Amino acid sequence: MIVQKYGGTSVGTVDRIREVAARIKRTRDAGHSVIAVVSAMSGETDRLLTLGRGLSEKPVERELDALVASGEQVSASLLAIALGELGVSARSMLGYQARIVTDAAHTKARIQSIDGELLRRLAQDQVLVIAGFQGSDGDGNITTLGRGGSDTSAVAIAAATKADVCEIYTDVDGVYTTDPNTVPSARKIDRITYEEMLELASLGAKVLQIRSVGLAMKYGIPIHVRSSFSDTEGTIVTREEALLESVVVAGVAADKKAVKITMRHLRDEPGVVAKVFGALAEANVVVDMIIQNVSVEGHTDLTFTVSEEDERHAVEIARKVGEEIGVKEVLANADVVKVSIVGVGMRNHAGIAAKMFRLLADEGINIEAISTSEIKTSCLIHAKYTELALRVLHDGFGLANAPGEGA
């Protein structure tokens, strides 16, 4: 049993849908049961959103879900038609038909259950083409999982049906050690762990939605990220134990969406910092890195980073709380970038972080903040150094192409 997810560009035209059908037929002919999960044709979701926003600046979310869910309905039925034309028995299924039950959080619903038994049984005789991104809440309302939710649909369906693998077809041929547009020596990764992929996904390797990786990890479903335009093997995301040897550093990523916020001249008293981050958490602002300088005369500077979407909101809150606790000034600086190295091997290797700092320092790149996790080390630097830092870290940690493989 293989679950194959096709993104918007893979089903973007009638011709591409025909190619997808041919690929599914080949998989089926090779003896596998296939469940295909499709996104809307590329551009379609935006077209529908434009219509909806033409009627209301803040459309009712229940209706927005019903509106955009039609996009996947179109591509699913078209793919089923294309399969029928190839003589492959196929059946399109919408979220409610596949019994993908979600909570009622419109536009960002979470999957609660899927009738895997039903799907597994139906998939024996025919290819199921399931509309991604959508489900149905307990009351039968159409819900959607949020942008990129089709990846999550595919992995959840793979988990529910106990599929052997979830193949994610996209317009790139896999996950790279870093952005190939910036670093010509970037290399496609053959295998990577869920944990590493999670860290890379959150940092901008946009081939996979982060939620879907977490779900795959939870249920141990291998994900195969590959191109719908070739037959080349892509990147397999899997459990660490399935990898012969853990690499120390698997990839290097840059997050350009970081914004640095500094609260100047804060009273250094118990409870003050908690007040700031409590207020931010209450407003659903996700804080990433936090740096607090040493206290001078009972006052200190507090710096933290948020993503650019939250900047305005975070600054407002910082100003408001700041007034209560005697802050002199709140500054925001979007001219920063967070570069990170990721690898499960870091856990067993000392000195990786130190090497990162040295590689950056050798190029005269000043580090404004540091954060570390078990398998990731991140440094906040000035945005102008982004490309330089990526190249230096990528090649410095031995991720470049092996000699002879070319740039």
Next chain:
Amino acid sequence: MIVQKYGGTSVGTVDRIREVAARIKRTRDAGHSVIAVVSAMSGETDRLLTLGRGLSEKPVERELDALVASGEQVSASLLAIALGELGVSARSMLGYQARIVTDAAHTKARIQSIDGELLRRLAQDQVLVIAGFQGSDGDGNITTLGRGGSDTSAVAIAAATKADVCEIYTDVDGVYTTDPNTVPSARKIDRITYEEMLELASLGAKVLQIRSVGLAMKYGIPIHVRSSFSDTEGTIVTREEALLESVVVAGVAADKKAVKITMRHLRDEPGVVAKVFGALAEANVVVDMIIQNVSVEGHTDLTFTVSEEDERHAVEIARKVGEEIGVKEVLANADVVKVSIVGVGMRNHAGIAAKMFRLLADEGINIEAISTSEIKTSCLIHAKYTELALRVLHDGFGLANAPGEGA
């Protein structure tokens, strides 16, 4: 409780959807519960069909239904969004959500039941916007009712919810005594019976789908055909008893799709004619008028009319059966038109048919065939006389504008 049906042009753009929402709000503010039934935005169904037919000459019908049903989903959710923007609580509902259960005859399904109780209850607090043209079979597959099926959806919903009236909003302001493009003196009809409307609809007055009129008659639901671009009263289709006085002739129509088929030199024996029409009926060819000349030396000519869609099929069958029964020749002539006068008052008035024949004869129009029903008399004539015949009959039966009302 009012059911309002809006056709494709009425919801063809974001601006028009906004106007529809405003009209619904006015109806709601006047103290009525409103259920709106919508078609797909004009052009959308054709766009979807083009996509589907780009993949297969004969797409799987189940998938074709899922494909085109998305069109009404889009307009229903957009209208609900527009209502929300006006502060009107609204909820879009797809066929399965409104529990519109149909048989499994994809692309031409028939409604079996609707949960009128549910809809009536939900419509107390909010406007329901129901996707027309679609339902769901017993197994949860999406079905569609065939082109123009949204009228049928609306009337069926009106019947199930015991609505007071079913308003059909369209791009004309009502039903006319004849085609206003041909006969300048054509007049909008204020009230017409179901029976008359049925005869007019089948003859080409395309404002209302014929199936919906039959359904409205069965359940006694008044239909109000009116323009979505003005507030003028349109045409009310209702029971005969609801009309103060039955008119003798309510309207004059021309059916240009008639094709005359003649089987020459047929043996005039018992069973021969039955063989011909038996074979046609078996092939689902609907035969309209039938004329058989007097027998000469044991042989006769048999003439009948079919609609142009069935021409090829009917000729094939006539040739095949003709061989067995010694027919010399089968001729088809599409250069004919059937003009009809319709009116429930005919039942109580002698001489209406005779007056029709005389009006045509006075203009030198030869009548090739005649058929009559209780409330309709039709004559087959050469197509070149269509406009002349319509004008002569229309004005001859006193349907023209009263003096002063202008052309």
